[in-house]
Amino acid sequence: MEQAFFKDEKSHKGLLIVISGPSGSGKGTVLSRVFERRTGLFYSVSATTRAPRPGEINGQHYYFLTREEFEEKIKAGGMLEYAQYCGNYYGTPRRAVEEKRAGGLDVVLEIEVQGAALVKKACPDCVTIFIAPPSKEELERRLRGRGTEDDEVIKKRLETAVSEIEHAFDYDYIVVNDEVEKAAEKIDSIITAEKCRSSKYKGL
Amino acid sequence: MEQAFFKDEKSHKGLLIVISGPSGSGKGTVLSRVFERRTGLFYSVSATTRAPRPGEINGQHYYFLTREEFEEKIKAGGMLEYAQYCGNYYGTPRRAVEEKRAGGLDVVLEIEVQGAALVKKACPDCVTIFIAPPSKEELERRLRGRGTEDDEVIKKRLETAVSEIEHAFDYDYIVVNDEVEKAAEKIDSIITAEKCRSSKYKGL
Numbered sequence: 001m002e003q004a005f006f007k008d009e010k011s012h013k014g015l016l017i018v019i020s021g022p023s024g025s026g027k028g029t030v031l032s033r034v035f036e037r038r039t040g041l042f043y044s045v046s047a048t049t050r051a052p053r054p055g056e057i058n059g060q061h062y063y064f065l066t067r068e069e070f071e072e073k074i075k076a077g078g079m080l081e082y083a084q085y086c087g088n089y090y091g092t093p094r095r096a097v098e099e100k101r102a103g104g105l106d107v108v109l110e111i112e113v114q115g116a117a118l119v120k121k122a123c124p125d126c127v128t129i130f131i132a133p134p135s136k137e138e139l140e141r142r143l144r145g146r147g148t149e150d151d152e153v154i155k156k157r158l159e160t161a162v163s164e165i166e167h168a169f170d171y172d173y174i175v176v177n178d179e180v181e182k183a184a185e186k187i188d189s190i191i192t193a194e195k196c197r198s199s200k201y202k203g204l
Numbered sequence: 205m206e207q208a209f210f211k212d213e214k215s216h217k218g219l220l221i222v223i224s225g226p227s228g229s230g231k232g233t234v235l236s237r238v239f240e241r242r243t244g245l246f247y248s249v250s251a252t253t254r255a256p257r258p259g260e261i262n263g264q265h266y267y268f269l270t271r272e273e274f275e276e277k278i279k280a281g282g283m284l285e286y287a288q289y290c291g292n293y294y295g296t297p298r299r300a301v302e303e304k305r306a307g308g309l310d311v312v313l314e315i316e317v318q319g320a321a322l323v324k325k326a327c328p329d330c331v332t333i334f335i336a337p338p339s340k341e342e343l344e345r346r347l348r349g350r351g352t353e354d355d356e357v358i359k360k361r362l363e364t365a366v367s368e369i370e371h372a373f374d375y376d377y378i379v380v381n382d383e384v385e386k387a388a389e390k391i392d393s394i395i396t397a398e399k400c401r402s403s404k405y406k407g408l
Binding site: 129 | 206207208209210213333334336337338339340341342369372373374375376377378379380389390392393394396397398400401402403405406
C-alpha cells in the first residue's frame with residue numbers, strides 16, 4: 001500500500017449540481033449530451049402532486065404523490081426543497097440525493113430559479129449552473145420555432161424567460177448555449193473542475 | 205446587432221492562473237500538454253538576478269536582470285510579487301501579466317508556494333492550482349529515476365516536496381498527477397470552468 005498524499009478521488013462524496021435555464025435555453029438537449037459525455041451522474045427526479053400528463057411515467061418524469069403523501073414527506077424532513085405552483089406541490093426528495101452522493105455519484109437537479117435558491121441555502125456546497133440562450137432574438141426564434149403556440153403565449157414565455165435570466169448572476173456559473181456541443185463541454189468541464197477543488201481532497 | 209443577455213466571452217478579461225508543484229510532481233510535462241491542448245494561453249516569464257545557466261535564454265527561461273534593474277522595478281511597482289532566495293531576487297513582472305489579461309489571454313504563472321501566496325494577495329481573482337505527485341513512493345521513484353543525484357540530495361528534495369505539499373490546501377484546486385494526460389485534461393477543464401464563472405459575464 002503506497003502512502004497517498006490525498007484522499008483517493010474514488011472516495012470523494014459526489015457533487016450536487018443544480019441546473020436552471022428558462023424555456024428556450026435548450027437546457028434539456030444540453031443536459032442529455034452531458035449525460036452521454038460522462039459517467040457517474042445521477043439525475044434526481046422531482047416529486048409533484050399534479051396529475052400525470054399523457055405519457056408521463058411515475059419515477060421517470062416525476063414521482064407522482066398525493067397531497068397527503070407530499071405533506072407527510074415535508075413533515076418528516078424528506079424534501080430538500082419544495083414549493084407550490086398553481087395549487088400543486090413540487091419538490092426534491094432528499095433521500096436519493098444524499099444516498100447517491102454518499103456513494104460517489106454526482107447528482108444533477110434540474111430545477112427552476114426559486115427552487116435553486118432554496119437548494120443553495122440547504123446545501124451550500126452545491127454547484128449552481130444557469131444555462132442561458134445567447135440573445136433575446138435567438139430566444140424568440142427558439143420559442144416560435146416550436147410552432148405550437150400563439151403570439152400571446154410566446155410573448156408571455158419570453159417575458160418569463162427574461163425575468164429568469166436576471167437571476168443568472170446568483171448562480172456560480174453561466175453557460176450560454178449558442179452551440180449545444182460547446183455548452184455540454186462547458187458543463188462537463190465545470191463538473192471535472194469542481195471535483196478538483198482542494199476541499200474535496202481533505203482527510204485521508 | 206442582436207440583444208445579447210451577457211457580455212460576449214471574447215470581451216472577457218483573461219484569467220490569471222497560478223500553478224505550483226514540487227520537484228517530482230511532473231508539473232513541467234503536464235503544463236506542456238495543457239499548452240498543446242488549448243489556445244489563448246500566455247506563459248509569464250519570471251525575472252531573476254541570478255546568472256544564466258548554460259543554455260538558458262533571456263526572455264524565455266527568465267528575464268535576467270542586474271540587482272539594480274530589479275530593485276528599480278520593485279520601486280516602480282513593476283513586480284507583481286518577488287522574493288529573495290540564496291541571495292538572488294526572483295519575481296513576476298507585472299506589466300506583461302496585466303497587458304495580456306486585458307487583451308483576453310489567460311496568463312499562466314509557474315511559481316513556488318511562497319510566490320503563489322503573494323500573487324493571491326495581490327490579485328484575489330487569480331485561480332490557484334497545485335499539481336501533486338500521487339504518493340510518497342511514486343515521488344521518490346520519480347526523483348530517483350532521474351539517476352543524476354546521490355542519496356543525500358534525493359532525501360533533501362523529498363523532504364522539501366513533502367513540506368510543499370502541506371500547502372496544497374491553500375490552493376483553489378489540487379490536481380494529482382498520476383497520468384499526465386488526465387492531469388492536463390483536468391487543468392484544461394479548470395480553465396474552461398473558471399471562464400464560465402457568473403462574475404465574468406457581468407456588464408454588457
